[in-house]
Amino acid sequence: MHAIVLHAFGPAENLVHEKVAPPVPGPGQVRIAVAAAGVHLLDTALRAGHQGPAPHPTVLPTIPGREVAGVVEALGDGVDGGWLGRRVVAHLGFVPGGYAELAVTEIERLHEVPENLGFPEAVAMIGTGRTALGILQFVELGPDAVVLVPAAAGGIGTLLVQAAKHAGATVIGLAGGPEKAARVRAEGADLALDYTDPGWADRVRDHSGTVTVVLDGVGGETAREALALLGEDGRHLVFGWSAEGIAAGGGHLADRRSESLLGPAMLRRTGGPDPLRTLELRALAEAAQGRLRPAVTRFPLPEAATAHHALETRATIGKVILEP
Template sequence: MHAIRLHDFGPAEHLRYETVSDPVPGPGQVLIRVAAAGVHFIDTALRSGAPGPFPLPTLPTIPGREVAGTVDRIGPDVDGVWLDKRVVAHLGPVPGGYAELAVTETARLHEIPADLDPAEAVAIVGTGRTTMGILLFTELGPDSVVVVTAAAGGIGTLLVQYAKNLGATVVGLAGGPAKVELVRRNGADIAIDYLRPDWPDQVRAELADRRATVLFDGVGGEISRAAVDLLGKGGQHLIYGAADGAPLSLLEEELTTRGITSEMVVGPRLLQRVEGDLRPLEDKAMAEAAAGRLRPAVQRFALAEAAEAHRALETRGTVGKVVLIVPPLRTG
């Protein structure tokens, strides 16, 4: 099969499109003929040699932990009902997704809802489960005023949709007119370009006398600083990323004086909240997608363009979830 392999930690150019041996499913496992593979910020960090929630892999390695496709073979003791099913899975701590074939345990499989294509399913099983986890830290409703700082991103897109489904007023922030238009089409009541120096004043003018109750923050830096200032008393600053470099850290004195809270809601904090079991979050995200309430934004690259996908993700040149599209495996 063809796969993307990393032989040395470093820049995106170290990702190589190569021919490797086909994996073989073991007991309790299936072999997936991959149609789409998810690309995550964690992938770019591990590729560069920076450890994160996962330890650095032994090299050479095939990156990627989110795949969707069709079950091609089953291992010993696996129910034959899985054969030929369209499935999506998060591979967990073991990589191997950037490939034409991938192996995983049946316990990790979800059937793909009929209305989702493989790339959308990949976005839901990974980005969707993170979104469902973030939402555990707040309660949204018609009285909520929600600000999403990276509203054109994979998580931001789903946060906007989920909040709107609950009747909240949603302010979506994104960088550049094209992304702002996508945020507006995604349902945000107010879509603002945070590259404009006067964007906080624009938000305040649109909200009139209302203050934000929840800030979903995936950017960090000066943008997050300005967005926090939109929060009213009792407001929540929920941090899930830092595309601008580093998450915003607020002093306890400011939090107390203003009556707001600020916390990181992914990584160890999220794992603690769900007691280490992420499967229910995947189930929830898949159910929301199957019901048509969540529709992920996806930016597609060919499998052989994995290096280009990593560069685009690292330079914030992407919209939605980044997914590698895998061409049909040639046989014979």
């Protein structure tokens, strides 16, 4: 089979498309003929040699990728034969191997993909979708809410815009460039603005006055300007800072405004014996029922380096997908 192999940490060009031995499913595992593999910003950090939240150092050479969807085509010992031929999606955790034509994982990680859901969309929901639902656990949205999403054209941002609008909130989405802003508008935002336009904050004030919630995955100057729009009793939920660091810190802002820093542990707030799986099931159900519609940007598997570069330079819309 062919896969993307990383032999040395460094730039995106270190991702090499080459022929490798196919993985063999062990006991309790299946092998999936991969139709779509997710690319995550964390993948770019691990590729560059940054450990991030990964529990163990990356051992080279490695096949990156932690989210896959496709058809089960081989079974390990002890696996029910009914899995063979089923359309599935799985988050592989911190076990890599997704950027490939074939991938293995434990049956406990599998979800059957609804017939009305495509493989790229299923991959988007298994990771990005569960994160979006995890974030939304920390805020109550309704008709009185005015929600500002600074990275509204990204994978998470697109879903947050849709969810907030579905809840009846007024939604303001920011994106880099007029093309992305137009896409945010098409996703239902009441106001979609290009954050590279220096007058965007004034346009928000003219449209809505103050905002009640900032859902911030960017940080940097854009988030600092967003915070200046946050009204009394408003909430600033921080789940990332991809720009240039977190916009504020300390847990509390002036005028009774609050700030919450959401790390990976937020995904376990759902409770129950397997909170991550609960969020994954909910995310897939939301997509299957049409309430959430993930945006995706597709690249052929051999162009993984191009996909990484595009993601790092914010040249993508929605979830980035590799297709073997």
